Amino acid sequence: MAEVSLRKVxxxxxxxxxxxxxDLDIADHxxxxxxxxxxxxxxxxxxxxxxxxxxxxxxxxxxxxxxNDVPPKDRDIAxxxxxxxxxxxxxxxxxxxxxxxxxxxxKAEIKSRITEAARMLDITDxxxxxxxxxxxxxxxxxxxxxxxxRNPKVFLFDEPLSNLDAKLRVQMRIEIKKVHQKVRTTxxxxxxDQVEAMTLADRVVVMNKGRIEQIGTPNELYHNxxxxxxxxxxxxxxxxxxxxxxxxANERLHIRLTDRLAFPLPGPRAARYQxxxxxxxxxxxxxxxxxxxxRPHPEPGVEPFQAMLDVTEPMxxxxxxxxxxxxxxxxxxxxxxxxxxxxxxxxxxxxxNNMHLLNETTGLVI
Amino acid sequence: MSTLAIDKAGPTRKIKYGSISRxxxxxxxxxxxxxxxxxxFSLVPPFYMLITSLKSxxxxxxATNPWWVFHPTLSNYVELLTSNQFLxxxxxxxxxxxxVVIVTMLISIPAAFALARMKFWGSxxxxxxxxxxxxxPDSLLFIPLFKMLAVVQDxxxxxxxxxxxxLLFVYPTLTVPFCTWIMIGYFASIPKExxxxxxxxxxxxLQTLTRIFIPVALPGLIAATIFAFTVSWAQFLYPLVxxxxxxxxxxxxxxxxxxxxxxxxxxxxxxxxxxxxxAPPLIIYAFLMDYYIAGLTAGATKG
Numbered sequence: 001m002a003e004v005s006l007r008k009v010x011x012x013x014x015x016x017x018x019x020x021x022x023d024l025d026i027a028d029h030x031x032x033x034x035x036x037x038x039x040x041x042x043x044x045x046x047x048x049x050x051x052x053x054x055x056x057x058x059x060x061x062x063x064x065x066x067x068n069d070v071p072p073k074d075r076d077i078a079x080x081x082x083x084x085x086x087x088x089x090x091x092x093x094x095x096x097x098x099x100x101x102x103x104x105x106x107k108a109e110i111k112s113r114i115t116e117a118a119r120m121l122d123i124t125d126x127x128x129x130x131x132x133x134x135x136x137x138x139x140x141x142x143x144x145x146x147x148x149x150r151n152p153k154v155f156l157f158d159e160p161l162s163n164l165d166a167k168l169r170v171q172m173r174i175e176i177k178k179v180h181q182k183v184r185t186t187x188x189x190x191x192x193d194q195v196e197a198m199t200l201a202d203r204v205v206v207m208n209k210g211r212i213e214q215i216g217t218p219n220e221l222y223h224n225x226x227x228x229x230x231x232x233x234x235x236x237x238x239x240x241x242x243x244x245x246x247x248x249a250n251e252r253l254h255i256r257l258t259d260r261l262a263f264p265l266p267g268p269r270a271a272r273y274q275x276x277x278x279x280x281x282x283x284x285x286x287x288x289x290x291x292x293x294x295r296p297h298p299e300p301g302v303e304p305f306q307a308m309l310d311v312t313e314p315m316x317x318x319x320x321x322x323x324x325x326x327x328x329x330x331x332x333x334x335x336x337x338x339x340x341x342x343x344x345x346x347x348x349x350x351x352x353n354n355m356h357l358l359n360e361t362t363g364l365v366i
Numbered sequence: 367m368s369t370l371a372i373d374k375a376g377p378t379r380k381i382k383y384g385s386i387s388r389x390x391x392x393x394x395x396x397x398x399x400x401x402x403x404x405x406x407f408s409l410v411p412p413f414y415m416l417i418t419s420l421k422s423x424x425x426x427x428x429a430t431n432p433w434w435v436f437h438p439t440l441s442n443y444v445e446l447l448t449s450n451q452f453l454x455x456x457x458x459x460x461x462x463x464x465x466v467v468i469v470t471m472l473i474s475i476p477a478a479f480a481l482a483r484m485k486f487w488g489s490x491x492x493x494x495x496x497x498x499x500x501x502x503p504d505s506l507l508f509i510p511l512f513k514m515l516a517v518v519q520d521x522x523x524x525x526x527x528x529x530x531x532x533l534l535f536v537y538p539t540l541t542v543p544f545c546t547w548i549m550i551g552y553f554a555s556i557p558k559e560x561x562x563x564x565x566x567x568x569x570x571x572l573q574t575l576t577r578i579f580i581p582v583a584l585p586g587l588i589a590a591t592i593f594a595f596t597v598s599w600a601q602f603l604y605p606l607v608x609x610x611x612x613x614x615x616x617x618x619x620x621x622x623x624x625x626x627x628x629x630x631x632x633x634x635x636x637x638x639x640x641x642x643x644x645a646p647p648l649i650i651y652a653f654l655m656d657y658y659i660a661g662l663t664a665g666a667t668k669g
Contacts, residue, residue, distance in 0.1 A: 052562050073568040085559035089581040098577075099567035150567070 002063030002153040002186060003028045004049060010057035011044050011210075018044045020210040021058065031180050031187045035197035036207035036233070043158055045207070046190045050156050051075050063153055078147035079156040082163060084139040086131040086146075092118075093127045096146045110149075117148040120182060121175070137168045144176070148183060155180075157189040161196065173199055194234050198222070206230045223354075228363040231285050231356060237320060240291070240330045242284040243360070246276055255284060255352070258326050266301030266352055273357055276366060285356035285365070288320065291332030293340070294349040301353040307332075312340045321346065412641070419443070419638040426633050442638040452639065454613055455620030458530045459643070462616055463598040465534050470541040470594040475587065477542075478549035479575050483561060493550055500543035508607045511536060515608070530614045533605055537598045544597075545590040552586030553579060588654055596647050617643045 004026040011019040019041040026032045034042040047053040049060060051072035059066050067075050078099075086095050093114055100110045118124045121141040131139055140160060147155055160176070161169045177200055180187055191197055197204045198218040206213040206221065206229070214226045218234075225231035231239045244257050253270040256262040265273065276282070294304040310329075313320040314336060321332045321340050332348060334340050357366045418426060420438045430436060446452045480486075481493045512527070515535070519526045526532045556579065564574045580587065605619045615623060621639040625632045 050562075050566060052565070072562075072566045073570075077566065079563065079566050081559040081563060083557060083559055085557065085563040087560065087564075087578055087582070089584075098564070098569075102568045102573065146563075146567075 003030075003061075004154055004186060004188065005061040006045070006049075006058065007061070008058040009045070009048060009055055009060060011041070011048060011053060012056040018210055019048070022207075022212055024205060024212065024215070026186060026188065028186055029184045031189065031200060031202045032205060033189045033191060033197040033201035033203075034205045034207055035191055035194055036213075038192060040207040041210040042190045042192075042207045046156055046158055046188060049154070049188060050077055050079050076153045077156055078150045078152040078154075079158065080140075080143045080147050080160045082159040084131070084143045084163075086139055086142055088131050091128050091130055092123065092134070092142050092145075095131070095142055096149050099146070099150050113149040113151070114145075117145040120148065120179065121145050136164050137172060140164065140172055141175070144179060148179065151183075151185075153186065155185050155187040155189075157187065157191075159191055160189075161191070161193075169196075176200060195236065198234065204234075206233060208233075224365075225285075225356065226365055228283065228285070228358050228365070231358070231365065235287060237288050237331045237333075239285050239287050239356075240328075241358070242286070242325055242328050242330065244282050244284045245280065246273060246278050246282065248278070255355075255357075257284065261305060261325070263303040263305075263350065263352060269301070269352060269355065273366065276357070281360040282366075283358040283360050285358050286350060286352075287354065288331040288333045290351040290354045291330065292349055292351070293334040293338035294347040298349055299351075299353075302349050302351045304347060304349045306345060307348045308345050309340060309342065312342050321348075323348075412644070415637040415641050418633055419641055421634055423632070423634055442634040443642075446635055446638050446642065451612065451624060452620070455615055455617045456642075458615065458620075459599060459617040460646075462530060462533045462537065463595050466537040466541060466598040467591055467594045469534065469538050470545050471587070471591065473538065473542050474545040474549055474590060475580065476575065477546045478553055479571075479579060481546070482550045482553035484571070493547075496543045496550075497547045500540075500547065504540060504603055507539065508603060511539070511604075512607060527608060528610050528614055530609060530616065532608045533598075533601075533616070536604045536608060537601060540601070540604075541594040541597050545594055548590045548593070549583065549586055552583045556582055592650060592654055595650065599643075599647055 004024075006022050006024040009019060009022045010017065022041075022045060024032075034045060036042050044053060048055050049062075051067065051070065055068060060068060062075055062077070087098065090098065096114050096117060097110045100113065114127070115124075118127055121144060123138060123141050123145060126134060126138060126142070131142065134142065140163075143160070157176075161172050164172060173196060176189075180200075189196075189200060198221075201218055203215060204218055204221050205215050208229050214221060214230045216224070221230055221234045225234060225239075228241065232241070242257050244255050247254050247256050247262070249262070250264075252264045253273060254262045254264050264270075295302075298304065307321075307323040309321050309323050311322045313322075317336070318333050319336050319338065319340050321334055323330055323332070334346070334348075338346065340346050358364065359366060414433075417433060417435055419442050420435045420440070422437065422439050422441060425435070425437055477496075481489055481496070515526050515532060518524075526535070560578060560582070561574050564578045569577060600618065601616075602618045605616045609615055609619070612620075612624065617639070621636060621643065625636045625639065
């Protein structure tokens with residue numbers, strides 16, 4: 001087991017920079033998820049750590065050693081691929097033992113490691129089957145087993161759950177988390193699914209256009225996003241962004257959304273945003289759960305307003321409501337008992353204690 | 367009320383089942399018609415050979431029905447199979463074909479692997495180049511090849527021309543390009559993650575080839591093997607040019623040179639020899655046909 005460090009890592013394909021200088025430190029035993037939209041460079045970064053891609057610039061260190069020119073087999077890593085990449089002509093046991101057999105481990109050692117991994121992944125009964133006789137979820141388990149038996153310094157996962165159906169994905173997500181709790185191997189996991197990232201990671205690395213947007217624990221990213229990209233990417237339904245500006249009225253700082261709609265800011269927020277230019281075009285970032293139905297005795301900072309709902313989506317435990325503010329569609333989450341109906345007005349409330357203010361031009365959270 | 371309405375709205379028109387299966391039936395009828403036609407077309411010559419091989423020379427030249435044997439005899443078979451000359455041809459053909467298949471595989475498999483997987487400068491051009499060489503007919507190549515081997519023979523003093531083993535150098539110019547091409551297609555259809563997984567598992571390039579690629583691409587390799595064997599076995603022009611002494615000849619050339627004396631055609635034995643010569647590829651095809659088809663189609667749709 002080991003820590004992994006990336007220093008100003010760059011990947012260029014001809015003239016295109018796929019990865020544009022990444023700095024990242026992954027601690028021993030840590031589970032780090034690289035997440036971002038397709039083409040953000042997350043898979044390339046993982047493949048550079050694996051040694052499947054050369055790095056154009058910078059350094060990659062595994063366990064303190066620079067491995068820039070070390071071939072994959074000498075990096076002591078194991079990788080799980082999206083399409084499982086099981087050897088079709090080998091049984092499950094042979095698939096799992098392939099790496100150990102190449103390294104000429106003693107037979108008894110190989111056998112005990114396979115037995116142990118198979119037990120951990122609940123595939124003991126499948127050990128003599130060929131991959132084509134297995135379901136997608138079972139194949140994914142075997143692929144993980146192949147990584148576990150090697151007992152490597154680092155596990156690399158490249159979108160391992162993308163080929164599974166939604167239900168199985170949730171189940172395997174839990175399996176992966178359990179496995180990590182048992183083996184505690186440093187893990188780098190790539191996904192485009194922010195839910196997977198949030199649920200699995202000790203720390204999430206949000207990537208966009210070849211750069212790291214933000215690194216943080218799932219809760220940090222959720223509650224304190226640094227940029228508009230992170231704010232919009234993490235969380236489902238996504239955060240609402242409403243064009244707004246600040247203005248002073250009645251000796252209090254207000255946030256004005258439309259000509260007719262403006263709210264006074266609660267004390268701490270007002271203090272934080274006091275220095276922001278009053279003419280600057282800004283964005284109010286607010287998550288759907290902070291736009292709810294109005295309640296009789298609101299806390300300070302929770303401001304009521306009247307909304308004309310366009311569409312409602314009952315989810316059972318909550319109802320998602322959609323309405324428009326000057327051509328911006330806004331999503332709110334209300335109680336199923338709030339009486340929200342399609343094309344009907346509803347008294348709503350916005351919780352400004354949990355608002356974010358973003359600079360519209362730079363996209364940074366203020 | 368509503369259930370009543372639904373009952374009344376039930377289907378009154380009789381649904382025509384089976385219109386699709388009727389189309390299918392016609393399609394099948396046509397397929398069988400053409401398949402039978404094709405089968406007759408391709409089976410008549412071997413049938414005629416078989417008939418003729420069972421006749422004595424006298425019956426062949428007699429003005430009887432050529433499609434029937436009135437006095438079947440195995441004398442042609444006995445004569446050929448007890449003739450040292452014929453057995454020599456057979457042996458030459460066998461050893462040449464087997465060695466050529468082995469040589470071809472030893473060159474083609476690593477070549478195809480390198481061209482399909484190791485991206486190096488000019489690899490794509492080289493792959494196309496390999497295929498282009500296959501497109502040049504051997505009737506254009508035999509004179510320059512002969513010249514080359516003559517020069518080599520003069521320089522080294524090793525006798526190559528008019529020796530059966532010269533064919534071991536000549537045949538691979540036909541088999542290697544095509545086999546390499548088939549296998550490039552086959553290797554290219556193996557997902558890239560498979561060799562990446564092997565590399566991460568600690569396999570070298572050679573181990574990836576021998577432990578992963580060859581077993582996974584086995585149908586393709588068998589197809590290529592059959593092809594190489596058939597080409598070597600049936601090759602006529604090159605052995606005709608490069609070997610002349612009777613004891614150096616392979617089967618196809620041997621039959622035509624020894625059984626046709628001037629304008630005297632020993633038809634019975636020619637047909638028998640051709641049938642016996644066709645037997646080994648036929649037996650191989652019969653056992654490995656499925657592999658052969660799987661391999662050819664995989665090569666066809668890729669690359």
